[in-house]
Amino acid sequence: MFLLLENRVASAPGKVLMTGGYLVLERPNAGIVLSTNARFYSIVKPIYDEVKPDSWAWAWADVKLTSPQMSRETTYKLSLKHLTLQSVSPRNPFVEYAVQYAVAAAYSKLDSPEKDALTKLLLQGLDITILGCNEFYSYRNQIEARGLPLTPESLSSLPPFTSIAFNKEESGGQDSKPEVAKTGLGSSAAMTTAVVASLLHYLGVVNLSSVKDNSEDLDTVHMIAQTAHCIAQGKVGSGFDVSSAVYGSQRYVRFSPDVISSAQNALKAAPLEEVINDILKAKWDHERTKFALPPLMTLLLGEPGTGGSSTPSMVGAVKKWQKSDPQTSIETWRKLSEGNAALEMQLNTLSNLARMSFDVYKDVINNCSTLPSEKWLGVATEPSQADIVKALVGAKDAMFEIRHHMRKMGEAAGIPIEPESQTRLLDSTMNMEGVILAGVPGAGGFDAVFAVTLGDASDKVIKSWSGQNVLALLVREDPNGVLLENNDPRAKEVTSGVSSMQIQ
Incomplete structure (x- = not known):
C-alpha cells in the first residue's frame, strides 16, 4: 500500500x-x-x-x-x-x-x-x-575563541547543529567549497x-x-x-x-x-x-x-587538535606497499588479523560472563576501574572472578598487539597510521586506571583517538586528556x-x- x-x-x-x-x-x-x-x-x-x-x-x-x-x-x-x-x-x-x-x-x-x-x-x-x-565536526576553534576550557561541558554549551566554519584559505577566500575539520x-x-x-x-x-x-x-x-x-x-x-x-x-x-x-x-x-x-x-x-561493548564499559573519543587525515590517500599508500613488498605485508596482515580476532573473542567472552553472573562481573569491573591494569590480577580471589580478569587482560594485550602491527604497517608504507604524538597520548591513556583499550580508529592518522574505560573511570580520562590539550567529545556508543x-x-x-x- x-x-x-x-x-x-x-x-x-x-x-x-x-x-x-x-x-x-x-x-x-x-x-x-x-x-x-x-x-x-x-x-x-x-x-x-x-x-x-x-x-x-x-x-x-x-x-x-x-x-x-x-x-x-x-x-x-x-x-x-x-x-x-x-x-x-x-x-x-x-x-x-x-x-x-x-x-x-x-x-x-x-x-x-x-x-x-x-x-x-x-x-x-x-x-x-x-x-x-556537532560531534561530526571540530569546534575547538570556537571553544578556544570563547576562552572556554577544552572539556565536554564546553562542547555541550554550543547550541545543537552549530554553524560550521569554512576554511577560507583553502577555498580561495570564497565560501564556495567548505573545507571543514x-x-x-x-x-x-x-x-x-x-x-x-x-x-x-x-x-x-x-x-x-x-x-x-x-x-x-x-x-x-x-x-x-x-x-x-x-x-x-x-x-x-x-x-x-x-x-x-x-x-x-x-x-x-x-x-x-x-x-x-x-x-x-x-x-x-x-x-x-x-x-x-x-x-x-x-x-x-x-x-x-x-x-556491542560488554556492559559497564564506556566508549570515549578525544580530538587531539592536529587536524584530520585523508583516508583515501593513506589507503592508497598501504596498497602500494602491499604490491611492493607482498611477503612482509601478508605477514603483517596475518598478525593484525590474529590480534583483531583475539580482541573480538575476549570482548565476547566478557559479554557472556556478564550474562552468566552479572553481580560478580559488576564487582570485578568496578574494582578494576580504580586500578591500573598491572594490578587487575590481584582483584580475582575466586575462579569466577579470575575468568573475567583474564579476559580483561587478554583484551588489553590484544590491543597492544594491534597497535604494534598498525605502527609497523604505517612505517613500512610511509604514512602516519599511528603518529608519534598519538602514540604518546595512547600510551599514557592505556596506563591510566580503569582503561582497557585505546587506539586510533579506522585508517588512523590524526583523527580523533578512542578509549574504552571500565565503570566510572571515564571521568579521570577526560580530565587527563583536557590537561594534554585533547578535547573529549560527547560521543558514546549507541x-x-x-x-x-x-x-x-x-x-x-x-x-x-x-x-x-x-x-x-
Whole structure:
C-alpha cells in the first residue's frame, strides 16, 4: 500500500571502526564497528501543498536541499523521465545520488497504481533538510575563541547543529567549497543513509516505524545508501560505515565489489530504474553479526587538535606497499588479523560472563576501574572472578598487539597510521586506571583517538586528556542504526534547530 507521510525525520549514526582498519577492505577480513549517538538527520516534506496544474505536462519535480549548518540552500529540477537532477548551484554528490537512487527505487518497487500516487507526490516537490550533530565536526576553534576550557561541558554549551566554519584559505577566500575539520565519524555515510532512509519512508517504499521487526526494509535502505555512497565517492569502498549507519554496531565483512561495480558500468547505458532494480535483486554477500561493548564499559573519543587525515590517500599508500613488498605485508596482515580476532573473542567472552553472573562481573569491573591494569590480577580471589580478569587482560594485550602491527604497517608504507604524538597520548591513556583499550580508529592518522574505560573511570580520562590539550567529545556508543524520529524528543530538537536558523 502506498504511504503518504508528510514531514518525516530519519536519522543515521556515525561510527568508530575499533578493529579492522585497512584489513576490512578485503574479504574475508572482519572489522568491529561501533555506531554512536552522533547522528545525521534528514527531514523530508513537500514543497507545495498541492500539484500545480501545469506540472504533469512538464514532468519535472522541484527539489530543495537545505543545509542550515553551512548556510546553504540548493534547488534542483528532477526529471521524472530520466530520474536525473539538474542544478546550477554548488553540488553535494552524496545527497544528489541519494535522491536519484531513492526515487528510482520507489519507481522500481511500486506497482502501477502506486506509481501514479508517487508521481503526484514528487510533483509536490521534495523539501529536504540535512543536519549533523556537532560531534561530526571540530569546534575547538570556537571553544578556544570563547576562552572556554577544552572539556565536554564546553562542547555541550554550543547550541545543537552549530554553524560550521569554512576554511577560507583553502577555498580561495570564497565560501564556495567548505573545507571543514571533521572528527572522523563518517559524516558522508551517515548523511547519505539518513537521506535515503527518510526518502524511502516518505515515498512509501519502506516503513521504518516497525523497522526492528522487518529487516527487509533495512536491507533496501542499505543497498540504496551503499550504492549512492560508493558512486558519489567515485570508488567502491568496504562499506562498513554505511552498514553501521543502517544496522548499528556490528562485526562486518565487506561485500564483493562486483555487486556495485556492475552498477557503475550499467549507469553509462541502462535507465536508472533498471540499474537500481538490478541492485535490489543482486546477491549482496556482506556479513554482519550483532556486536556491542560488554556492559559497564564506556566508549570515549578525544580530538587531539592536529587536524584530520585523508583516508583515501593513506589507503592508497598501504596498497602500494602491499604490491611492493607482498611477503612482509601478508605477514603483517596475518598478525593484525590474529590480534583483531583475539580482541573480538575476549570482548565476547566478557559479554557472556556478564550474562552468566552479572553481580560478580559488576564487582570485578568496578574494582578494576580504580586500578591500573598491572594490578587487575590481584582483584580475582575466586575462579569466577579470575575468568573475567583474564579476559580483561587478554583484551588489553590484544590491543597492544594491534597497535604494534598498525605502527609497523604505517612505517613500512610511509604514512602516519599511528603518529608519534598519538602514540604518546595512547600510551599514557592505556596506563591510566580503569582503561582497557585505546587506539586510533579506522585508517588512523590524526583523527580523533578512542578509549574504552571500565565503570566510572571515564571521568579521570577526560580530565587527563583536557590537561594534554585533547578535547573529549560527547560521543558514546549507541548500538542503534537508522531510526525514524517520529515521536522521539530529538525530532523536536531537530525541527526547532531548523526553524531557529536563517539561510543567507
